[in-house]
Amino acid sequence: MKYTTRQKAILLLSDGTIFHGKSIGIEGKTFGELCFNTGMTGYQEIFTDPSYFGQIMIATNAHIGNYGVNDNEVESNSVKIAGLVCKNFSFNYSREDASGSLEDYFQKQNLICISDVDTRALTAYVRDNGAKNAVICTDGTSIEELKKLLENVPDMKGLELASKVSTKEPYFYGSANATYKISALDLGIKENILRNLAKRDCYIKVFPYDATYKDLAEFNPDGYFLSNGPGNPKPLSGAIQVAKEILDNNKPLFGICLGHQIIGLANGISTFKMFGGHRGINHPVKNLLTGKGEITSQNHGFAVNREEVEKHPDFEITHIHINDGTVAGMRMKSKNCFSVQYHPEASPGRHDSSYLFDEFVERLK
Template identity: 70%
Template sequence: MSYQKRKKAIILLADGTIFHGKSVGKEGSAFGEVCFNTGTTGYQEIFTDPSYYGQLMATTNAHIGNYGTLELEDESNSVKISGLICKNFSFDYSRAGGDSSLQNFFEKHNIMAISDVDTRALVSYIRDNGAMNAVISTEVDNIEDLKKQLAEVPNMEGLELASQVSTKEPYYFGNENATYKVAALDIGIKNNILRNMAKRDIYVKVFPYNSKFEELEAFQPDGYFLSNGPGDPEPLVEAQELAKEIIKRNLPLFGICLGHQVIALANGISTYKMHHGHRGINHPVKNLLTGKGEMTSQNHGFAINREETENNEDIEITHVHLNDHTVAGMRMKHKNCFSVQYHPEASPGPNDASYLFDQFLELVKN
């Protein structure tokens, strides 16, 4: 596609601020909460991560699409972002293993993207003013109508999205003759979480977001897992009840990201919407049990209340985020239950956090 033929496009934020760019291909409008990811690689994994459902993703890396896509690197069966905002979009790609250009990948999944945006200015604005709803659109002469449509988009706070990305029917992952079995609740699960369990001799059965404890128990698992996912954890009442039941019976339980927040809520710890969230692959976390630092992959717009966690006599904070001191991990003192706010399965170069799957395996074995 020639640079001259590309249509003008805009990003209209909920507060009326406008940023300008050019359409990458698909015309029209896409709505969602605008957020940014500071990762320099892994864009395909970001776009297909169910945790990003309903969000317009602004990437801070200057070049997006330059190494194409590879089907094996999808984190789910479809693109989950509402749309992409970037600086330089590469229509051609160079990579020995790539099987498609990013443009073809977006066309296949019917996703809108705009480029030639001053992403540095946009990200600075979000960082200062907070994440908010927005629209990306080629209808640059229709601002007032876009404002009306944008006003009707629900806010992320209070929004239940797990049902939009969860499996409709249970399914299995891994070797059915594996030594151990885990029942996983899919509230937005990533493929690489399942791969990490399978390579640790675990056979996983994945259940829909609203499954009851009895359904998971019927699989006769050795442990239970609550996955990552999108939206506000507070409306996920069924998942919280499930967590309470597992904890009450003192069965091995591990939670990642949204699953971590669900476990907190099951323990009476509240969650809140962050100003602009944590999204990137170089977030510094300190493990308070070992004193070691970890470079982590993070993707969340909600967090658990630190003061309430510290005051909960059943809970011990195990990890803290070193940028803003939010809770990055916790464990229950007298139960076989622990969770982290970040993504140990993402391994974007550092494998600092992959030990958490080994830790879960030890719980399952015992």
């Protein structure tokens, strides 16, 4: 009954393209950069990943909500996507250990969703035309008014968003009796990264995005970690300076995603906004050190400049994305530092790359 009485909704792109659908019942408007994720599972982890802050997510999987939600399957304390576009939204769920329905979860978080959209056509459009700002509207606002409002939405290319998702105060994760201590700079950290470090006998102190090197060093850590996060890395001058000072002191340094880009910028390697970005749990990466392929979880719209990495005398590319040849991993020759553009914590997804956490711990020794 609920399905047949739902209100009409629209998705308006910044170039004027319109897709029609239905609201799941939350009225309003939401703005953000439109992107898509190809994962067949793990929608709750995607929705709560801080790296997606400010983005409207297209779910390419045909069914969303069919296994409900579980309180243990979150990457942060709240939904971070700006809105959701999907084909079939399931109001009912069939998983025995679910904590509740996705509908109730969205109602609590006040997340606006449009369903019954031709997501195959929409994804193909984004692939062909690149990432664009968009608005989901479920409250009947006119197209003309929406176009005016959309004109004032800033481009992701210049946005600093780490400050919107980072912790406000330092906190600890793991056992205080662990063998190793790590200072982590939270630019939008996923909880499963912390889980992976903690289960490898690490005690982590997590610092806000604007913490200084002095702040991180006072914990007297065995190594440092720069996290993933949303937005453009270039405005994060404080984090870039922290990376420089960590490298000057040559303590072990590991960076993931945005942290990977920060390490590049700290060494004069530029970053660029990608045409569409990489988002999914089946991205192929080649490990150039072993010759092996890895199926990886990825979520990024920016990347480091491959030509500049290749020309840098102190850097070596360790991993490449097989589809487009972008830099997926790198390490420094004279420093105890390495980084990857993808997500080795992979929850959900393949665990091909979990060895990277083991490598980091080996460096701590």
